[in-house]
Ligand SMILES: [Fe+2]
């Protein structure tokens with residue numbers, strides 16, 4: 001993972017989070033949405049790999065899947081099962097479809113989808129990073145989120161660089177739908 005030593009996050013667990021959660025408004029909901037989002041991200045790449053035979057896309061999805069699994073493992077360390085979203089099965093199915101559907105259409109559609117998802121996720125992490133302190137246990141969490149965010153930006157840039165030219169109206173409408181769906185999922189996962 002980009003810019004993150006494992007010793008930095010070793011101290012980050014549910015007890016450490018509980019020690020400062022009261023100081024950061026909405027932290028529990030934010031983390032629940034991060035965990036749900038990373039579970040959805042893993043499912044996106046599993047969905048792509050389930051239907052796509054294009055070696056270039058498979059390589060792209062396999063590399064990203066490994067990173068998303070790492071992100072998910074970090075989020076799992078921060079939330080006890082009872083604190084996670086009750087809607088996880090829905091996020092997994094939605095993620096799988098978000099990967100598999102464009103993969104049935106074209107490689108360009110896959111790249112456009114990842115571009116849209118990661119553009120959203122970059123902003124999602126940015127909003128949280130701004131709320132966290134730069135030192136103490138909150139600072140360690142901040143470093144973790146910054147490192148995840150850097151990976152997501154890298155994913156976005158890869159997806160962007162892989163499809164020169166501009167997307168058609170259909171693909172742009174799909175991207176809009178993906179971003180709107182992600183926003184809806186985040187706001188639901190914050191609560192449920
Ligand atoms: Fe991720």
Ligand SMILES: [Fe+2]
Pocket residue numbers: 041068118151152155
């Ligand atoms: Fe990502």
